[in-house]
Amino acid sequence: MDLHDQLKNLFPDHVISNEEINEDIDNNIWMQDEPIVCKYEKRKGKPITILEGYTGATDDFKALAKELKTKLSVGGSYKDDKIIIQGDYRDKIMQILKKKGFAVKRVGN
Template identity: 70%
Template sequence: MDLKDQLKNLFPDHTPAEEEKASPQSDIWLQDDPIICKYEKRKGKPVTILEGYNGAESDFKKLAKALKTQLSVGGSIKNETIIIQGDYREKIMEILIEKGFKVKRVGG
């Protein structure tokens, strides 16, 4: 006997309400302007640079940490830009779109 059956026995008149699928809510502030995602080589190594986020600095740090964790790569935050080690433009753009951001790809 699972939990639903036990609850039905305790509350026979109760009809469960349909659970609404909410849109993915983010604890990070979403902006109207797109985040710019570009690729560069620094000291011969590829990096992906994200710039154009104009939210709070704490949200900016949360976003950077989430990206680095999901991609399992290193990176840093400097001068209101997120620098991710490696060329991960496609994956980063997919992640940001899932979170509800608008993303603009710059460069090749």
């Protein structure tokens, strides 16, 4: 249940226009001071991509992790304020994050 559904339950008479919905989608409300760091590592001989440096709410970062894993069709996890994605997907992840309005910094080769 997202925020719009919760508000609809609280205020059933309020009508949401398409402009309000589009503004919410276009303007991601995730607060960020510095760029998200996207780096590549190998653990036990297998490549992984690590995202760190997010300064907003933990739930938003977890939702972002789930969305990235779904879009890339890969496994991964969220631990210690880091998103860990299995495989080297730095370029694709950076494109997705830039479309969402994040500043992204690539670290490593």
